[in-house]
Amino acid sequence: MKPVICLVALLGLVGLLVLGTELIAGDEPPKTPPIPNPTPETPPVPNPAPAGKFVPVTDVHHMMEGQGKLWGEIKDGILDSNWKAAENSAWLLAEVANVNQYQHEAADYKAWAKQMSDQCVELAGTLKKKDAAKSRDLVSKIGNTCSECHNKYK
Numbered sequence: 001m002k003p004v005i006c007l008v009a010l011l012g013l014v015g016l017l018v019l020g021t022e023l024i025a026g027d028e029p030p031k032t033p034p035i036p037n038p039t040p041e042t043p044p045v046p047n048p049a050p051a052g053k054f055v056p057v058t059d060v061h062h063m064m065e066g067q068g069k070l071w072g073e074i075k076d077g078i079l080d081s082n083w084k085a086a087e088n089s090a091w092l093l094a095e096v097a098n099v100n101q102y103q104h105e106a107a108d109y110k111a112w113a114k115q116m117s118d119q120c121v122e123l124a125g126t127l128k129k130k131d132a133a134k135s136r137d138l139v140s141k142i143g144n145t146c147s148e149c150h151n152k153y154k
């Protein structure tokens with residue numbers, strides 16, 4: 001073998017070695033920054049701002065026309081033993097009275113509205129059980145609550 005060819009072969013071998021080390025070194029972690037986890041472990045906190053104050057869409061006058069209508073349906077339902085209809089109207093009246101709390105700032109107004117709502121929920125329960133005596137007793141109590149608020153605010 002001529003010395004020149006020998007030298008070229010040697011250089012080639014050195015070259016291969018260098019390239020090989022480079023390739024092994026290529027196993028190192030990439031220099032690019034890690035991609036942030038797109039799904040964080042804790043879900044984003046929903047807007048912590050409280051829901052706005054409830055504002056009824058009706059005025060008290062129209063709300064009361066509705067209360068009067070439901071009140072009549074309940075009494076008719078008891079008279080006719082139409083329990084399901086009376087129960088449905090009692091639930092609606094309970095919710096209307098619940099909303100009535102937002103119609104006035106005065107504490108006694110809110111308390112009467114709440115009391116009436118609670119009494120109507122109880123009435124819905126006695127109507128579901130078709131308990132005529134207990135239902136009539138509650139109707140008379142609710143009637144007193146209507147009067148108490150009316151005496152001061154109507």
Ligand code: HEC
Pocket residue numbers: 060061064065067068071100109110112113116142143145146147149150153154
């Ligand atoms: C927490 C207070 C409150 C309670 C409880 C209440 N009302 Fe009223 N009601 C009012 C006020 C205030 C008015 C006057 C509203 C207006 O006309 O501006 C009124 C008026 C009325 C009117 C007349 C409607 C009108 O304005 O011409 C009817 C009917 C009525 N209420 C039915 C009832 C019935 C039935 C109940 C009980 C089952 C009841 N209300 C309980 C506050 C109340």
